[in-house]
Amino acid sequence: MPVLFYIASVVAIISTLMVITRYQPIHALLYLVVSFLAMAMIFLSLGAPFVAILEIILYAGAIIVLLIFVVMMLNLGKDTALQERQWLQPKTWVGPSILCLVLLTELVILLFRSPEVPMQVKPVPMRAVSIALYKEYVIAVELAGFLLMAGIVGAAHISKHRKKHLHRFLQEEAKGPQRRAEKLTMIREKESTEAVLPAEKKPVKKT
Amino acid sequence: MPFNSQTVLIVAAILFALGLVGVLTRKNIIFILISVEIMLNAAGLAFVAAGMRWGQPDGQIMFLFVLAMAAAEVSVGLALVLQAHHQYRSLDIDQMKALKDEVPG
Numbered sequence: 001m002p003v004l005f006y007i008a009s010v011v012a013i014i015s016t017l018m019v020i021t022r023y024q025p026i027h028a029l030l031y032l033v034v035s036f037l038a039m040a041m042i043f044l045s046l047g048a049p050f051v052a053i054l055e056i057i058l059y060a061g062a063i064i065v066l067l068i069f070v071v072m073m074l075n076l077g078k079d080t081a082l083q084e085r086q087w088l089q090p091k092t093w094v095g096p097s098i099l100c101l102v103l104l105t106e107l108v109i110l111l112f113r114s115p116e117v118p119m120q121v122k123p124v125p126m127r128a129v130s131i132a133l134y135k136e137y138v139i140a141v142e143l144a145g146f147l148l149m150a151g152i153v154g155a156a157h158i159s160k161h162r163k164k165h166l167h168r169f170l171q172e173e174a175k176g177p178q179r180r181a182e183k184l185t186m187i188r189e190k191e192s193t194e195a196v197l198p199a200e201k202k203p204v205k206k207t
Numbered sequence: 208m209p210f211n212s213q214t215v216l217i218v219a220a221i222l223f224a225l226g227l228v229g230v231l232t233r234k235n236i237i238f239i240l241i242s243v244e245i246m247l248n249a250a251g252l253a254f255v256a257a258g259m260r261w262g263q264p265d266g267q268i269m270f271l272f273v274l275a276m277a278a279a280e281v282s283v284g285l286a287l288v289l290q291a292h293h294q295y296r297s298l299d300i301d302q303m304k305a306l307k308d309e310v311p312g
């Protein structure tokens with residue numbers, strides 16, 4: 001079991017490192033799937049099979065499918081990768097990474113100062129988990145249901161297409177160039193009807 | 208080679224730090240959402256490890272709540288990403304710095 005844990009954690013760390021350094025969104029998502037599967041393996045080696053299955057079904061299944069759906073819907077391909085390559089210059093990521101590394105070393109030092117306790121790999125049965133879930137934590141389960149309901153309603157409300165409502169001053173300001181463009185096209189059409197022959201050769205650009 | 212509870216917590220800390228680096232360095236909203244997912248997952252790993260260290264099911268139950276929260280968060284977040292892409296034609300987080308009705312400049 002410990003060997004499984006070490007292998008799975010190395011895989012998880014490497015694939016997560018790949019996730020945050022990829023340029024193409026879809027490659028990052030595929031590495032994220034690998035990271036979640038490795039995390040499920042860690043849970044299995046810790047003796048939590050129920051959580052491992054949920055990790056695969058919900059994270060590697062549902063959430064990844066949602067993200068891939070959005071990436072495909074927005075058509076994030078080579079252009080996005082090029083943009084990311086321009087954004088991810090070393091001067092952008094070196095500073096935050098060093099600061100995070102300092103925080104991580106502090107955390108690791110703090111963890112090593114606590115007394116060493118060997119993990120017991122005796123799995124907690126699913127029966128105990130479900131009994132505790134519906135006995136002691138039943139209110140929290142209902143609150144999680146409320147949260148999911150609010151999430152559904154919020155997502156449906158936010159993703160609705162709305163007309164952009166501007167303040168009336170800004171509305172006139174925004175309408176100004178549009179009216180000018182309409183006038184220009186009207187004038188051009190008039191000219192094209194008056195001068196028949198040259199206008200037929202040159203198609204009028206309509207904005 | 209037996210492993211103790213510190214090892215699991217260190218793995219969780221490393222994954223959390225990687226997610227934090229992703230949130231801080233990326234400019235694309237989708238990558239930021241992915242990094243937030245990584246951080247939530249690492250926190251769940253810490254919960255499960257703490258629960259297994261005492262042989263109690265509470266850690267796994269907390270992981271279930273983290274999972275439900277992550278699902279709700281990612282659905283709302285992706286709806287926001289769609290709205291942002293509809294309005295700004297880009298996923299650059301730097302372009303979304305104006306308040307309502309304010310002309311960005």
